Amino acid sequence: MGGLDKLFFALLLTSAGSCQAAQLNTQSDAPTNTSLSVCPAQDISFFIQRFSSDETVQRSYTTVQPVEFPVMPLVQERKDNALVLQLEDVTAATARVNLAKADTDYLVSYYFKMDDCWRLVRIENQSL
Structure with a gap:
């Protein structure tokens, strides 16, 4: 095109x-x-749905460098590994999404900031 x-x-x-x-x-x-x-969505919950299920959206709205894509496991990988996404600490300009696995020490936090759209600005792997 x-x-x-x-x-x-x-x-x-x-x-x-x-x-x-x-x-x-x-x-x-x-x-x-x-x-x-x-922007895929101005509302953070809808944005996270798109971001967490589409590597192209992750590539377009990630400012963290250097990272491997997908930065957040996609739907099937999360399902296969019993990983759960939870939206935390939401304000008008920032949000944190935790990716965790029940009964384990697995925890990765994804930090988003709102400009013209939500963008992933930091990742913290807090797993032991």
């Missing part, structure tokens, strides 16, 4: 309420601050 076609497609999908599809078709691996960027 050419640049104008992508722009038209993104605008069409955005106006139709399909921001998620537009996000996947208009974003490069690096986040941008242009008006063409379409």
